[in-house]
Amino acid sequence: MMGSRFRHGQGATSERRDAGTRHHHRVTYSPARLARTLDAWSIHSMLERAFSVPALRGLAAAASLGVLAGCTHTGVYDTRSVVHPPLTTDRVAAVRQRVADRLAGATVALQDAHGARHDAAVGALPPAAALALMLAVEGGDDAAVEADRWVRLAESGRVPVTVLRDRERWTVKVGAPNASYPAARATNLSDRWGLGPLESRGVAWTDAAAAHVDRAVALLGVDERRLLSGMPFVRAHAATGGSSGGAVEGARYVQDGCSARIELFDGALAADETNFAGEPERPMPESVRMLVHEIGHAIHRAPGREALCAVEAERAVLERRRDDLSRRITAWQDGRRLKADRDALAEERTAFDTEVEGFESRGREAAALVHRNGPVLEAYAQALGDGSPPTRYGARSLGESFAESFSLYRADPAALERLLPRVRAFFARDEHLRALRKRGQD
Numbered sequence: 191m192m193g194s195r196f197r198h199g200q201g202a203t204s205e206r207r208d209a210g211t212r213h214h215h216r217v218t219y220s221p222a223r224l225a226r227t228l229d230a231w232s233i234h235s236m237l238e239r240a241f242s243v244p245a246l247r248g249l250a251a252a253a254s255l256g257v258l259a260g261c262t263h264t265g266v267y268d269t270r271s272v273v274h275p276p277l278t279t280d281r282v283a284a285v286r287q288r289v290a291d292r293l294a295g296a297t298v299a300l301q302d303a304h305g306a307r308h309d310a311a312v313g314a315l316p317p318a319a320a321l322a323l324m325l326a327v328e329g330g331d332d333a334a335v336e337a338d339r340w341v342r343l344a345e346s347g348r349v350p351v352t353v354l355r356d357r358e359r360w361t362v363k364v365g366a367p368n369a370s371y372p373a374a375r376a377t378n379l380s381d382r383w384g385l386g387p388l389e390s391r392g393v394a395w396t397d398a399a400a401a402h403v404d405r406a407v408a409l410l411g412v413d414e415r416r417l418l419s420g421m422p423f424v425r426a427h428a429a430t431g432g433s434s435g436g437a438v439e440g441a442r443y444v445q446d447g448c449s450a451r452i453e454l455f456d457g458a459l460a461a462d463e464t465n466f467a468g469e470p471e472r473p474m475p476e477s478v479r480m481l482v483h484e485i486g487h488a489i490h491r492a493p494g495r496e497a498l499c500a501v502e503a504e505r506a507v508l509e510r511r512r513d514d515l516s517r518r519i520t521a522w523q524d525g526r527r528l529k530a531d532r533d534a535l536a537e538e539r540t541a542f543d544t545e546v547e548g549f550e551s552r553g554r555e556a557a558a559l560v561h562r563n564g565p566v567l568e569a570y571a572q573a574l575g576d577g578s579p580p581t582r583y584g585a586r587s588l589g590e591s592f593a594e595s596f597s598l599y600r601a602d603p604a605a606l607e608r609l610l611p612r613v614r615a616f617f618a619r620d621e622h623l624r625a626l627r628k629r630g631q632d
C-alpha cells in the first residue's frame with residue numbers, strides 16, 4: 191500500500207520437456223523472475239524564480255501519508271530541493287523583511303561551529319542565513335524541522351546552511367562559502383572496498399561521481415560493507431522504465447534474483463547543487479546520502495537475496511544432474527534396454543523428483559522471504575515505535591523509512607538523533623546487523 195514502487199514479478203514453476211525423453215523435469219523454477227524488485231528514490235525538484243516558494247506540488251498528498259499511516263508526527267528532515275537565483279546584495283534587505291514578516295514573535299538564533307547559540311535579530315542576519323531561513327519558512331511544510339541547503343549568493347558563491355526548527359524557535363548554522371566535501375578517491379574502488387565494478391549505462395563515471403561512491407562506502411561499518419561484496423555500481427542518466435509522477439530519481443537499488451546493483455543517476459548529482467547532508471562545517475554531498483539510502487535497501491533485503499542465491503546455486507547443480515540423467519535414459523532407450531538398467535534409472539529418477547520437490551519448496555520459501563519485510567525491517571519497526579519516518583519520502587513504506595533513517599544515521603547522525611533518538615540508538619547498537627545474524631541462527 192501507500193504507493194510502494196516495488197515491482198514484483200510473478201512466481202512460476204514451469205515444466206520443461208526434454209527432447210528424447212518422455213517425462214518432464216520440473217526444475218526450471220526461476221528465482222530471477224520471482225524476485226525482481228526495484229527501488230526508486232525520488233527528488234521533488236522545484237523551480238523558483240522570485241524568492242518565494244510557491245505551493246509545493248504534491249506536498250499536500252505527501253503530508254497526508256503520515257496521517258494515513260497512523261504516525262505520531264515528530265517532524266521530518268526536509269529533502270526537497272529548491273533552485274533559486276543567486277541572492278544579490280540589493281535584495282538582502284527584502285529577504286530579511288520577508289522573514290521578519292513571517293516569523294513575527296518567533297525566536298531566531300545563530301549557532302556557531304562549537305554549538306553555542308546566540309539570539310539574533312532577523313534584521314541583522316547574515317545574507318546566507320536570512321535566505322536559508324526564508325526558504326524554510328516559506329516551504330509550506332509544517333512538519334519540516336530541519337533542512338540542509340546550499341544557498342547561492344551573487345558575491346560569495348554557494349554557502350551550506352542548516353535550518354532547525356523547534357516549534358517557534360529557529361536555529362540557523364552557516365558554513366563556509368564554497369565549503370569542500372571530505373576528501374575521497376575515485377580510483378580502485380572495487381579493490382579497496384571489495385565492491386563489484388563501476389559500470390556505465392550511457393554515461394561514463396566522472397572522478398567526482400566515483401568519489402561519491404567512495405565517500406558513501408567509507409561511511410559504513412565493516413559488516414555493512416561486507417554486504418556490498420561484489421556489488422556493481424552503475425552510472426546512468428536516469429532509471430530505465432521512466433520515473434513516476436514527475437519526480438526525478440537520484441539512485442536505485444535493483445535486485446534481480448540473486449544479483450543486485452546500485453544505480454546512480456543524474457538526478458542525484460543535480461540534488462548536490464541544492465542540498466547537502468551533515469553539518470554545514472563538514473558538508474557531505476546529498477548524493478552520498480542517496481547512495482547510503484540504497485545501501486540501506488541492500489541491507490534489509492540481504493536475507494531474501496541470500497536465500498535466492500542459495501536456491502540458484504542448488505538449481506544449477508540440479509540442472510546438471512537432470513541433464514546427466516536424461517542422457518543416460520536416452521542411452522538406455524537407444525541401447526540394449528536391460529531391465530536391470532531400467533529399474534535403476536527409474537529409481538534414480540524417483541529420488542531425483544523428490545529432491546526437486548524439496549528444492550521447489552525452498553524456492554518458494556526464498557521467494558516469500560523476498561516479499562516479506564524480513565527480520566531487519568521488523569526490528570526497525572520496533573525501534574521506530576509510533577514515531578514517524580524521518581522524511582516525507584520515508585512514509586512510502588517501511589523499507590523506505592528504514593533506508594531514510596539509515597542514510598541519516600551514516601550521513602547525518604546528528605539529524606537522526608534530533609528526529610528519532612531511539613532509531614539512532616538502534617543503529618548504534620548494530621541491531622540492524624544483529625537482526626540479520628539472528629535469522630541465520632534460527
Ligand SMILES: [Zn+2]
Pocket residue numbers: 229230231483484487589590593
Ligand atoms: Zn528507497
